[in-house]
Amino acid sequence: MAKKMSLPIMLTWTRIILVPFFVSVYYLPDALLSMPSKNFIGALIFSLAALTDYFDGYLARKLKQESSFGAFLDPVADKAIVAASLVVLVNLGRTFIFAAIIIIVREIAISALREWMAQIGKMQNTAVAYIGKLKTACQLIAIGLLLLDYHTNFIGNIFMLLAVIFTVISMFYYLDQAKKHFN
DSSP states (O other), X not given: OOOOOOHHHHHHHHHHHHHHHHHHHTTSOTTTSOHHHHHHHHHHHHHHHHHHHHHHHHHHHXXXXXXXXXXXXXXXXXXXXXXHHHHHHHHTXXXXXXXXXXXXXXXXXXXXXXXXXXXXXXXGGGOOOHHHHHHHHHHHHHHHHHHHOSSOHHHHHHHXXXXXXXXXXXXXXXHHHHGGGOO
């Protein structure tokens, strides 16, 4: 008999499923959907995805439904929606390509580092730290504002630059935490 999927896992899968819908909004013909409508719908989908990120973790802890699969899938879903959003924003000319590259490369590198640390049984060395939470908060605010594109690009890009700074700092923090295990 198949095991029933938990609510936190369903929320995580929802975030992954939202990615192609989010991206496709921006590729609909303007005659079908105006750019202001695309901005609103894109920001709404992104916000919904961000909410699922909060609630999947919260509910997993509260309902005691934490799992190794959920711990694996959650960051994949996070990276998917953030990377897709950054690509869309760069394509629309709303943010800096260097910011998108730095953020995406860091996410891949730290995900690989965490995977390796888990394989050697040292996952606690790269557990999410406060600096990582600051990075995530700045990214989510920046992306949300830049998606709206209604007199918010300046503020959105200030948050994007802060996100890049926290991205680099957090990468070095996690590398420092893991360095004693490097050969």
